[in-house]
Amino acid sequence: MEFYIGWSHSDAIFCDYFPQCPVLISAIPDNRGGVKRYKNKPSKLILDCGSVFYVKQKVRPPLKDVFDIQLSLLEDCEKEAIVRMVHFDEPLLNKFSLSERYMAIERTLFNAYEYFNIFHKCNLPKSVQPMGVIQGYDQASIEFSAYELIKMGYTKFGIGSLLFKHQTQQIEMIRRAADVVGPSNLHVFGVTGIPQLSAMVDIGVSSFDSTRPTMAAAFFQVFYSRPFRTFFLSESRAKPTSPRLENPLHCECPVCENDARQILVPSPREYMKLRSIHNYYHLLRTFNDILENKKRRSEHVVSNVLRTGN
Structure with a gap:
């Protein structure tokens, strides 16, 4: 299971600090040419369609325009990079009625079919694959969406529209999608709560992405791990009872090894970027600890079975 850091043109370049860092970049106009600024090009990359950004715009771009932005980002990557390109989906954000949700799922599937055809006409390298987006508001709609994508020929999948749902519901929806497409073929978009991470590790999904380190840094928050916890800078407008640092x-993150006081400087933006690097280090460390604990549990179960057999 892998952690893809969500990146945009104004964010810190995480690969410059963590060369093996997988990255997710959305195909929005401001991100064109962004990969050229990387000292270390990512070896694993998800080129998202940017639907959460576009859904807030007055006019949606044609699918082909979004695909062209993805291709421009792909051209700036290393030829050996493993890349997943996400089709243009219709998020269920602000879709409250059953008819609105159903229409969004139908639009997502229509776009998936059109995208699949455009993608295969480009004869891209085998290391570049399309990713189908599973959209659903309950387990039945998730199952329907997943099976339709499989019929189209997709073999890599991501599940979206999980934001603002309770963690129990998020886990149930992830589990159902994994049951249909196989956990090793499933990416989870934007879910990074610690209980959810533990559940995703147990389910065995392929990967997840997060912008949480950057978002927290922007709101004057600092992460630490072992145990994972969040502190606020004194300048934060959080409740007075919130833990302050x-x-x-x-x-031992790259920023703090140089000068730990930098993460406590609220602005300008360069300090926010350093704080996001620090936050990424601790969220990644927490995730790796969850993976390691899972491995230890598995080894313990195997050893117990062997002892029982004797």
């Missing part, structure tokens, strides 16, 4: 704690 006056002095940095011990940390």
Whole structure:
């Protein structure tokens, strides 16, 4: 299971600090040419369609225009990079009635069919594959969406529209999608709560992405791990009872090893970027700890079975 950091043109370049860092980039106009700024090009990349961005615009671009932005980002990547290109979907955000949700799912599937055809006409390298987006508002609609994508020929999938749902419902929907398409073929968009991460590790999904380190840094929040916890800078407008950080704690991230006081400087943006690097380090560390604990549990179960057999 892998952690893809969500990246946009104004964010810190995480690969410059963590060369093996998988990255998700949305195909929006401002991100064109962004990969050219990387000192270390990502070896694994998801080129998202940017639907959450476009759904807030007055006019949606044609699917082909979004695909062209994805191709421009792909051209700036290393030829050996493993890339997943996400078709243009219709998020269920702000879709409240049953008819609105159904129409969004239908539009997503129509776009998936059109995208699949456009993608295969380009004769891209085998290391570049299309990713179908599973949209649904309950387990039945998730199952329907997933099976339709399989019929079209998709073999890699992502599940979306999980934001603003309770963590129990998120886990149930992820599990149902994994049951249909296989957990090793499933990416989870934008779910990063610690209980959800633990559940996704147990389910065995392929990957997930997050912009949480950057978003938290922008709102004057600092992560630490072992155990995972969040502190607010003194300048934050969070509730007075929220935990504050006056002095940095011990940390071995690339930023703190240079000067730990930098993560406590609220602005300008360059300090926010450094804070996001620090936050990424601790969220990644927490995720890796969850993976390691899962591995240990599995080894313990195997050893118990062997002892029982003797």
